[in-house]
Amino acid sequence: MTAVRHPVLTIENLSIDYLAETTVEAVQDVSLTLYRGEILGLAGESGCGKSTLAYGITRLLKPPAFITGGRVLFSSREGYDLDLSELSGDDLRAFRWDKIAMVFQGAMNSLNPVLRISEQLEDVFSTHRPGMTKAERRRRCGELLERVGVDRDRLRAYPHELSGGMRQRVMIAMALALEPQVLVMDEPTTALDVVVQREILQEITELRSELGFAVIFITHDLPLLLEISDRIAVMRAGRIVELDAAPVLYTQPKHPYTRRLLSSFPSLTGARGDFVRTGSLGADTSLEETTQTPATEEVAS
Ligand SMILES: Nc1ncnc2c1ncn2[C@@H]1O[C@H](COP(=O)(O)OP(=O)(O)OP(=O)(O)O)[C@@H](O)[C@H]1O
Numbered sequence: 526m527t528a529v530r531h532p533v534l535t536i537e538n539l540s541i542d543y544l545a546e547t548t549v550e551a552v553q554d555v556s557l558t559l560y561r562g563e564i565l566g567l568a569g570e571s572g573c574g575k576s577t578l579a580y581g582i583t584r585l586l587k588p589p590a591f592i593t594g595g596r597v598l599f600s601s602r603e604g605y606d607l608d609l610s611e612l613s614g615d616d617l618r619a620f621r622w623d624k625i626a627m628v629f630q631g632a633m634n635s636l637n638p639v640l641r642i643s644e645q646l647e648d649v650f651s652t653h654r655p656g657m658t659k660a661e662r663r664r665r666c667g668e669l670l671e672r673v674g675v676d677r678d679r680l681r682a683y684p685h686e687l688s689g690g691m692r693q694r695v696m697i698a699m700a701l702a703l704e705p706q707v708l709v710m711d712e713p714t715t716a717l718d719v720v721v722q723r724e725i726l727q728e729i730t731e732l733r734s735e736l737g738f739a740v741i742f743i744t745h746d747l748p749l750l751l752e753i754s755d756r757i758a759v760m761r762a763g764r765i766v767e768l769d770a771a772p773v774l775y776t777q778p779k780h781p782y783t784r785r786l787l788s789s790f791p792s793l794t795g796a797r798g799d800f801v802r803t804g805s806l807g808a809d810t811s812l813e814e815t816t817q818t819p820a821t822e823e824v825a826s
Pocket residue numbers: 543545549551569570571572573574575576577578589745
């Protein structure tokens with residue numbers, strides 16, 4: 526029996542242009558559905574429009590980027606539908622933290638260097654949950670940090686006292702603070718040591734099972750995407766050229782570009798390349814080249 530899947534985001538014919546000296550049609554007529562609780566990977570080479578699509582979905586685009594067509598619908602687990610293009614100003618900002626949160630590659634560098642982690646995490650609650658008591662905020666912040674694998678006594682630390690991996694975990698904790706239904710992650714671990722990267726990804730996959738949010742996960746690292754995603758959309762020159770369940774995409778790619786993309790990763794196709802997809806980042810999962818690097822990242826100063 527197939528389980529019924531409920532959409533959480535429906536992207537309909539979305540087009541985004543950069544209206545610079547020459548117009549760049551960065552996202553062209555993209556339609557896709559993100560289902561509740563799934564991890565949808567977005568693959569494609571540099572410049573194909575992945576980040577532009579992510580920013581377009583979350584309405585974080587800045588000029589010269591403009592949405593020239595289409596819409597994004599959010600279907601809340603509470604049972605209502607919302608057209609994101611109808612939101613603006615404070616409503617949009619509230620929506621963004623509450624229902625959809627984002628984590629970017631450089632997010633860890635956006636922590637305020639002069640504020641303790643506790644102040645920065647608590648600020649999310651003070652702003653969005655003004656009814657919460659101070660004690661409740663403290664407790665929630667401690668829980669959140671532990672959820673992403675950081676000891677709660679780190680709440681008192683300043684960002685420079687934490688390693689890059691820990692700071693990125695703090696950003697993930699912050700993104701999860703209000704229990705969003707969608708998490709958009711754009712190369713969230715790319716700047717990190719590969720061992721730390723794997724640990725964080727494992728936590729994300731566990732947390733989505735526990736908390737039920739859906740993830741749009743963007744990376745140029747196709748082997749990684751095959752491992753963590755339920756479905757993968759392959760993007761090329763602004764368009765989705767193929768979208769399928771990760772194992773199907775890997776074993777029976779239909780589009781010539783998908784085949785080319787797969788063949789550009791030796792770990793997927795080379796002599797060593799019997800890529801094994803386990804469905805989750807278990808301890809025994811092999812990601813080929815990536816497991817040899819020593820775990821230096823988590824040594825905080
Ligand atoms: N501010 C801008 N002005 C003009 N063109 C832009 C701007 N930002 C991005 N582009 C163009 O839009 C297209 C899509 O870029 P985008 O950053 O979304 O791709 P990407 O797939 O996320 O790439 P990467 O993996 O390198 O981040 C590219 O052709 C890029 O050159």
